[in-house]
Amino acid sequence: MILGTPDTIPGEQDSESHGGKGEYFVRTLLDKVPGSAFKYVRDLTLYPGSSIGEHLHSGDEEIYFIISGTGVMVVDGEECVVGPGSAILTQSGSRHGLRNEGAEDLRIFVACAKIAS
Numbered sequence: 001m002i003l004g005t006p007d008t009i010p011g012e013q014d015s016e017s018h019g020g021k022g023e024y025f026v027r028t029l030l031d032k033v034p035g036s037a038f039k040y041v042r043d044l045t046l047y048p049g050s051s052i053g054e055h056l057h058s059g060d061e062e063i064y065f066i067i068s069g070t071g072v073m074v075v076d077g078e079e080c081v082v083g084p085g086s087a088i089l090t091q092s093g094s095r096h097g098l099r100n101e102g103a104e105d106l107r108i109f110v111a112c113a114k115i116a117s
């Protein structure tokens with residue numbers, strides 16, 4: 001078993017994810033596990049006013065799971081308000097981004113996996 005827990009893995013501050021605005025905190029729970037389709041699982045906190053810029057992936061897909069806070073997810077030009085419990089699938093070739101327009105931190109888990117060929 002391979003296990004990544006937020007309590008035991010250090011994170012780091014970063015800024016302007018995929019050309020987005022502001023700063024965020026990220027902790028990579030799992031990264032490039034041999035023999036797995038998963039490329040990574042991340043615990044990410046977007047601070048108020050921060051965003052993940054719109055971008056796309058080719059050959060993989062991501063699932064965003066909202067833990068706390070609220071935000072606006074954009075997938076292929078369509079905007080949707082998201083909050084705790086929301087799960088968003090972005091498939092290969094889909095343009096997507098996320099904005100924290102709220103007054104509190106927006107905490108998400110993001111899992112990225114290669115798609116079957």
